[in-house]
Amino acid sequence: MSEEERDFEEQLRELLSEDAYTIRPSPVPYPQIRRQGVVERRRRVAVAGAVLATLAAVPVGAFAAGGGGTGTADTATTPTASASATPTSTPTPTPSPTPSGPAGPATAGQLRDGITREQAVEGLDNCIAEHRKNVAMGARDLNLGKADDYRIILALKSTGDLNSPGDGVFVVAVQEKPSEVRLVCNIKGGVASGLNYSGGSDRQPDSPPVLADMNGNKLYQQSFLNKGNWKLPFSWGFIGTVDPTVAKVTVSYGGVGSEAVLDHGWFVAAGTLTQQVTRNPHIKGYDKGGKLIYDSDEDKTYQQVQ
Template identity: 60%
Template sequence: VSATRAPSPTPSPTPSGPARPATDGQLLDGITFERAADGLEKCLAYQRSGAMAGDTDPGTPEDYGIILAMRSTGDSNTPGDGMYVVAVREKPEEIYLICNIKNGETQGVTGFGNDADAIPDEGPVLIDPNGGKLYQQSFLDRGNWKLPFRWGVIGTVEPSVAKVTVSYGDSSAEAALDHGRFVASGVLNEQVTLAPHVKGYDAGGKLVYDSDEDKYYQRTLP
């Protein structure tokens, strides 16, 4: 009796893609990591397709880590609800991407670098000045925002910061700390005129940052 050795199965390729966020609480509104990763891939393809000669290549999903995914709320300027995906690329220079996706199509991508080096007297918490779209609707709708409104706030923290809290209108949240960044989100159910109020604390519970005292932070919404 003879027998033929069955060929060894070909090992499956190692899954590739962006890094996961530090906490599950950074994936909101039922958005799975797989869906967020697919959204990031669409956004990078959108950037490449519209790139001008000399533009920096945005890279591939493997270059990024997703730090936030949440629903986006349409307004009179950009009607229709969708999804925001926020991702960070560490090298060759730190780049943040905020992607807005609706009905499976990329509506726009905002890319920006870390502004920390441009602020000589930066405090232990830096609210990202480019992330305002995550907590605002169109200024054309001021006083008449579509509610409830899912908001997000992102920024960076120094190692001395152990806790960050954010209050916004009738909502509040404790931020997730993710490799030197903070990510907070909540749901707003009232009209507001003031931007989110951010506080940072050290490991002993001492207040080390208050956005009300930050001369670089715009406390009033446009």
């Protein structure tokens, strides 16, 4: 082989060697690829963990199951309130207002025969309303005012007699201001059938310490037409006024005695007769020391016999 041929062969080998390197791909950098793969997996794991943490933080019941019975949660609702929320304070109840209307009696026993205060108030209202109707038709105006201005001191059954047939209810009410008034209302079947009025005080400078109401006999007597033939048993009442020196009043009627109630300057007694009587109630009054200061038997102005 000539020298020129040898030089050409070496150049050719060199060229082939360079071309071979040129067209052959560079070796794959496995270490770098591995590192990138590890980083990518860690990133994905971190993202998945964040998603799970977010789902775990949503309260139970924050999602509703989708339709079709698959159980897939696809509808979000408002999360329920946390149990640790500050409880709402309970407002303090407002006291009930004091009932309006006429004042009631000093004791429950002054409402007799099962009559309630509401029924007594209704009866008083009816009497005053009936009086206004009569005034509109030309009757004398007694200026009775409003029922709220009165105090009920007695309510009891009224027994019908030959003069006024049919049982009913008596309601006794008094007013002190603007003027002194005493009403005895008779209500039958829910309708006012009679009204007895007394205006001003019965008391005079020389009145005794215990003074029976001048028209109170309608509460403890039946009609004169029934004399000798009373309807029994008979529920009766008795009222009058006392001065400040009186601390106790007793009333005896038909042989049965009891202590009367003192109610804002009035005395109120009541009972039931099982036999007809001919004498009016017997009254006694005592001072704070227990001394007898009034006896109707000794009062010349008091009518003893019916």
